[in-house]
Amino acid sequence: MGRAKSGAGAGVGVGTGAGVDADERRQLTRQFGVPLAGLGVSVALVVYFGREWARAHARALGLHEGVLGTSTEDYLARGLVAMVPAFLVVGAVGLGWAWLDRRVRPWWRHARPGPVLGPALAVLAGSWLLLPMVATLVGRVQPGLGHVLLPLSFGVGPLVSVYVLHLEHVARRDVEPRWRRTLVASFTVAVVLVSLLWTTRNYADLLGRGWADEFPARLAEQAQVVVYSAERLHLTAPRVDEERLEGDASRYRYRYSGLRFLDFANGRYFLVSDGWMPQFGVVLVLSANDPSVRLEFVRDSRVP
Numbered sequence: 001m002g003r004a005k006s007g008a009g010a011g012v013g014v015g016t017g018a019g020v021d022a023d024e025r026r027q028l029t030r031q032f033g034v035p036l037a038g039l040g041v042s043v044a045l046v047v048y049f050g051r052e053w054a055r056a057h058a059r060a061l062g063l064h065e066g067v068l069g070t071s072t073e074d075y076l077a078r079g080l081v082a083m084v085p086a087f088l089v090v091g092a093v094g095l096g097w098a099w100l101d102r103r104v105r106p107w108w109r110h111a112r113p114g115p116v117l118g119p120a121l122a123v124l125a126g127s128w129l130l131l132p133m134v135a136t137l138v139g140r141v142q143p144g145l146g147h148v149l150l151p152l153s154f155g156v157g158p159l160v161s162v163y164v165l166h167l168e169h170v171a172r173r174d175v176e177p178r179w180r181r182t183l184v185a186s187f188t189v190a191v192v193l194v195s196l197l198w199t200t201r202n203y204a205d206l207l208g209r210g211w212a213d214e215f216p217a218r219l220a221e222q223a224q225v226v227v228y229s230a231e232r233l234h235l236t237a238p239r240v241d242e243e244r245l246e247g248d249a250s251r252y253r254y255r256y257s258g259l260r261f262l263d264f265a266n267g268r269y270f271l272v273s274d275g276w277m278p279q280f281g282v283v284l285v286l287s288a289n290d291p292s293v294r295l296e297f298v299r300d301s302r303v304p
Contacts, residue, residue, distance in 0.1 A: 041193070041196075042087065043076070045079075045083065045196060045197070045200050046075075046076055046079035046080055046083050047072060047075045047076050047079060048075075048079075048197065048200055048201070049075075049079040049082060049083050049200045049203070049204050050070075050074065050075030050076060050077070050078040050079030050204075051070075051075045052200065052201050052204035052205060052208075053078060053079070053082070053204040053207060053208055054068060054070045054074075054075065054078070055204075055208070056204060056205050056207070056208020056209060056211075056212075057208050057211060057212075059208070060208060060209065060211060060212030060215070060278070061212075061262075061272075061281065061283050062281065062283070063283060068263065068265050068266075068270065070265050070266070071265070071266065074265060082203075082204075082207060083200075086203075101163075104167070105167070105170060108167050108170055108171055109170060109171060109173070121164055121167075121168075124160055124161070124164045125161050125164045125165065126161065127156070127157040127158075127160035127161045127164075128157040128158045128160075128161045129157070130157070131153035131154075131156060131157035131160075132150065132153045132154055132157060134153070135149040135150040135152070135153040136150060144206055144210075147202050147205075147206055148199060148202050148203050148206060150202075151195055151198035151199040151201075151202055152195060152199045154191065154194075154195045154198070155191060155192040155194075155195025155196060155199070156195075158188050158191050158192070159188065159192065162184060162188050212278060215276075215278075216276070216277055216278065219260060219272070219274065219276060222260040222261050222262065222272075223260065223261040223297045223298065223299060224257075224259070224260060224261075224297070224298040224299070225259040225260060225261050225269075225271055225295055225296065225297055225298070226255065226256070226257050226259070226295070226296040226298060227255070227256040227257075227259060227271075227286065227293065227294070227295055227296075228245075228252035228254070228255050228256075228293070228294040228295075228296070229252060229253070229254045229255075229256070229292060229293050229294075230251060230252055230253055230254075230292040230293075231253065231254070231292060232253070232254050233254065233256065233293075235256050235259075235284055236282070237258075237259075237272070237273035237275065237276075237282035237284060238273050238274070238275025238276065238277075238280070238281075238282070239258045239273050239274040239275035240256055240257070240258045240259060240273045240274075240275075241256065241257045241258050242254060242255075242256055243255045243256075243257070252294065258273055258274045258275075259271045259272070259273055259274075259284065260272050260273070260274060260276070261297060262283065264288070267287065267288050267289060268285050268286065268287055268288060269285070269286045269287075269288060269295060270283055270284070270285055271283070271284040271285075271286065272284070
């Protein structure tokens with residue numbers, strides 16, 4: 001009798017401990033797993049945006065992305081500049097949604113759909129289809145805005161539709177089968193991730209094309225560059241002046257002016273001329289490790 005009682009007590013103790021451990025694991029997953037997953041997705045989106053922007057940037061200059069030799073660190077740094085405002089907007093919308101859900105769900109358990117609320121919910125339930133249609137119509141009027149809103153609508157639409165269906169289950173107080181909740185959540189997450197990647201790509205492409213359109217007008221804001229070289233470099237670009245330097249004691253024999261700084265990546269300087277234009281523009285590439293070449297960066301006095 002005593003042994004049986006002791007064994008039963010041990011069995012209860014083991015089962016309780018396992019339950020506590022499982023609860024703790026689930027709690028740790030919610031507390032740390034979800035934020036870490038979100039952080040990983042955010043970093044991936046920033047790097048992806050930086051890469052797509054670099055590709056659009058290179059295409060605007062008539063170059064291949066590989067010529068610039070941009071590193072992952074460069075993608076991350078450049079992506080952060082443009083993506084931080086977007087993350088702030090998404091974060092604010094997410095927090096607002098969470099705040100609204102806390103207040104809507106208790107009220108919703110006792111609410112009854114009326115002549116206004118019922119049709120409104122029906123419209124919101126069809127957001128997965130209606131939002132892409134609206135984004136397509138916006139794109140006909142504002143192509144640039146529609147270029148970004150269309151892929152975004154494919155992610156936001158399913159989220160709104162799934163949330164409305166969730167509220168309907170709350171109102172009916174029924175419990176969905178676990179397999180159905182898992183299936184819906186998995187497909188929704190997949191669609192949202194694809195939508196984010198698509199939106200990020202289009203957003204980067206839109207900024208890259210905008211940069212190409214504005215670059216000729218902003219060319220005068222770029223730092224002037226004077227290149228000194230021991231040998232003739234044959235820099236043939238619009239408005240680039242070549243001057244031969246006299247004096248046997250001079251280390252450099254040639255000076256090139258009329259250049260502007262464009263970028264620095266992978267140990268190389270990328271320069272354009274004062275006459276650069278989208279129709280005919282030359283990008284000059286000079287190594288930073290070449291001892292026979294020296295660069296001087298001059299601030300243009302015409303720029304305030």
